[in-house]
Amino acid sequence: MKLSGGVEWALHCCVVLTTATEPVPAARLAELHDVSGSYLAKQLQALSRAGLVTSVQGKAGGYVLTRAPELITMLDVVTAVDGAQPAFVCTEIRQRGPLATPQEACTRPCPVARAMAGADAAWRAALEAISIADLARGVDDDYGPTALAGIRAWLGGPAEGDTASGGQQLNGR
Numbered sequence: 724m725k726l727s728g729g730v731e732w733a734l735h736c737c738v739v740l741t742t743a744t745e746p747v748p749a750a751r752l753a754e755l756h757d758v759s760g761s762y763l764a765k766q767l768q769a770l771s772r773a774g775l776v777t778s779v780q781g782k783a784g785g786y787v788l789t790r791a792p793e794l795i796t797m798l799d800v801v802t803a804v805d806g807a808q809p810a811f812v813c814t815e816i817r818q819r820g821p822l823a824t825p826q827e828a829c830t831r832p833c834p835v836a837r838a839m840a841g842a843d844a845a846w847r848a849a850l851e852a853i854s855i856a857d858l859a860r861g862v863d864d865d866y867g868p869t870a871l872a873g874i875r876a877w878l879g880g881p882a883e884g885d886t887a888s889g890g891q892q893l894n895g896r
Contacts, residue, residue, distance in 0.1 A: 724846060729804045732758055733766040734858065737800060740776065741792045741859045742875040746785030751878060766804055773803030792859060798850035810846070811839035 736752050749767050753760035767786055770776040775795055776786045788795065813836040817824045832840065862870050 724810045726801065727805050729762070729766040729769070730801050732756065732763055733770055733800050733804045734797065734855075736763070736767065736786070737770070737775070737788065737792070737795060737855045738858050738862060739874055739878070740786060740788045741855060742871045743787065743878055744875065745783060745879075746779040746787050747878055748785040751785065755874070755877065769804045770800065773799065775799055775803055788855070792855035795855045796851045797853045797855075797858070798847055800855075801850055809840070809843045811836070811843060813839075 735756060739752060739755065740747060749764045750760055752767070753763045756763070767776060767778075771778055771786075774789055777789050778784065778786055813832060815826075815829065815833075817833050818826055818829060831837075859871060
């Protein structure tokens with residue numbers, strides 16, 4: 724299974740949005756993660772189309788989660804960004820070649836397709852069992868109890884290029 728980089732970016736943004744007390748501009752999220760603003764904007768648009776975030780217009784605009792982070796799963800985000808298609812698509816290779824099985828004899832998926840469908844279902848169930856709130860709790864568990872508070876403070880701080888706040892810097896920056 725290979726997911727796009729946009730999935731990672733979208734998941735991190737959703738976790739960050741759990742800390743926000745006001746809408747967060749896409750540019751601010753891109754700055755926080757030191758990623759391409761235009762590419763991140765595409766991921767945020769995908770999240771918006773899926774109804775996971777909403778865009779607030781105006782001077783104090785930006786993105787906010789549309790529901791409690793406990794109600795948004797990793798699978799919701801993966802599906803929003805990369806789509807709902809299965810990881811494996813059977814091409815019925817057993818119906819090809821000199822020993823091809825006739826189509827009418829193929830009344831159920833082959834063992835390969837069944838195994839891949841089972842793996843896909845298990846993978847999706849695992850992602851569906853983890854909420855954005857679970858991920859946010861993991862941030863504080865991994866980086867200390869003030870990690871999300873530091874992000875919240877940084878989001879409320881100055882815009883890009885303004886260093887007057889003296890606020891906590893993330894990722895060694």
